[in-house]
Amino acid sequence: MKNPQNELIQEFAELCRSVGWKFTPARFAVWRYLRGNTEHPVVDRVWENVKLELPKISRESVFRILSDFAERGLIAMMDRPNVLARFDANPKRHDHFYCSKCGRVFDFEIENLETLLPEAAVKIGSVEHVETRIRGVCRECLQTAEKQEVA
Ligand SMILES: [Zn+2]
Ligand SMILES: [Zn+2]
Incomplete structure (x- = not known):
């Protein structure tokens, strides 16, 4: 075993x-x-x-x-x-969704994000890391809010 x-x-x-x-x-x-x-x-x-x-x-x-x-x-x-x-725990390039209600951070991935670099960023200097950060309310928190409204 x-x-x-x-x-x-x-x-x-x-x-x-x-x-x-x-x-x-x-x-x-x-x-x-x-x-x-x-x-x-x-x-x-x-x-x-x-x-x-x-x-x-x-x-x-x-x-x-x-x-x-x-x-x-x-x-x-x-x-x-x-x-x-x-x-x-995941060191590979990926993107994040921050829930402003529960504070959790969720992973997602935009493929080939590096190739979509805005010219404005490239003008500033050499880019070492690209990450999208989205802030919002996660599905779970949305559902909890809905339930409270109904109650
Ligand atoms: Zn949440
Ligand atoms: Zn992550």
Whole structure:
């Protein structure tokens, strides 16, 4: 029988080897929490979850690990590059929909967005990252609002 926990440990151990890191329980816990995570969590959210397993870990340690991951391109640091930053488990180029009601951030993707670069941006300098940010109200929040109106 395959043990999923062991498989994750192996996967992360290989990753550590490939980037020259030591395997530490803290790094593993952060990585495992973020793996496949689509929530775009802020540091506190990651910290809360990692603490369930490593109660003594500090917020600073979690932030440092997240920053290391982001520096290596394993995840992406979103705006506000400080302790309030959100982290995206998906480092590949994609776009975001910010719900102004619940605060969640949803992923979507505009294909070939790079080729649609406005000339005005290119004139300013060399472009390294392109991301569309849409703010609105997500379907779930819209439905909740509808129900409240009916009630
Ligand atoms: Zn919402
Ligand atoms: Zn994202």
